[in-house]
Amino acid sequence: MTILAHVFTLLAVTAGALLFLAGTIGLLRFPDTLSRLHALSKADNLGLALIVLGLLPQAASLTDGLKLILIWLLAQLSAATASQLIAGSLNRRKSGP
Amino acid sequence: MADVFTAAALAILAATAFGLFRVLRSRIAVERMMAVQLLGTGGVAALLLLGAASGVAATSDAALLLMLFAAFSCAAFTRGEEDTPDEDPQPTKEKT
Numbered sequence: 001m002t003i004l005a006h007v008f009t010l011l012a013v014t015a016g017a018l019l020f021l022a023g024t025i026g027l028l029r030f031p032d033t034l035s036r037l038h039a040l041s042k043a044d045n046l047g048l049a050l051i052v053l054g055l056l057p058q059a060a061s062l063t064d065g066l067k068l069i070l071i072w073l074l075a076q077l078s079a080a081t082a083s084q085l086i087a088g089s090l091n092r093r094k095s096g097p
Numbered sequence: 098m099a100d101v102f103t104a105a106a107l108a109i110l111a112a113t114a115f116g117l118f119r120v121l122r123s124r125i126a127v128e129r130m131m132a133v134q135l136l137g138t139g140g141v142a143a144l145l146l147l148g149a150a151s152g153v154a155a156t157s158d159a160a161l162l163l164m165l166f167a168a169f170s171c172a173a174f175t176r177g178e179e180d181t182p183d184e185d186p187q188p189t190k191e192k193t
Contacts, residue, residue: 010101013146017105017112020139024112027135028119033128040116040131044138051105051142055149058098067157068145071164075138078168082134085175090127 005057012054019047034087041083048075102150106143113139130174137167 026039052072059065113135120132141160148156 006098009098013101013105016142017108020109020112020142024116027116033125036120036128037131040135041138044135044142047109048138048142051145055145058149060152060154064154064157067161071141071145071157071161074161074164074168075141078164078171079134079138082168082171085172086127086130086134089175089178093127 009054009058012050016047016050016054019043019050023047033090037083037086037090041079045076045079048072099150099152102146106146106150109139109146110143113143126178130171133167133170133174137164140167 020043023039023043026043027036030036030039049072052068055068056065059068116135116139117132120128120135123129141164144156144160144163148154148160
């Protein structure tokens with residue numbers, strides 16, 4: 001059973017790291033700020049989700065696993081609101097006279 | 098298993114460093130603000146991985162704090178930016 005957990009952890013963590021790489025490449029390649037913001041928050045959050053998913057079977061106790069999930073939840077909520085706020089301020093700046 | 102986590106954490110930190118280099122160099126203030134978001138997420142992931150690799154449970158608390166600070170700084174930036182927009186003709190009106 002532990003072999004399965006280890007294999008799952010390996011796959012999830014490498015997939016998460018690759019997603020971070022994709023987020024960074026998206027950040028470097030995209031032409032304007034809004035699409036860069038999109039690439040940044042989406043790819044990084046999915047990468048973080050996969051890493052937390054991969055770390056769950058390795059967590060020492062149930063509370064540690066729950067804390068990992070809470071960290072991911074906070075990351076999702078704060079990234080969503082921060083991206084909305086940043087995009088909002090960007091639009092206000094663009095729509096100014 | 099621990100060295101896999103460390104390698105993944107280093108890869109994520111390298112990717113985040115690349116992104117930071119690009120974002121911090123741009124002139125647009127909003128893009129520089131995204132560096133905080135990038136550092137928050139990347140830093141949290143690396144911290145969690147290193148915590149799992151080293152077995153220290155306290156790193157997840159540090160990761161939680163880092164995420165909180167990234168969220169607050171983004172909110173503070175956009176809140177502050179609303180009070181003194183460059184093109185607002187009557188800045189004194191907001192001060193009452």
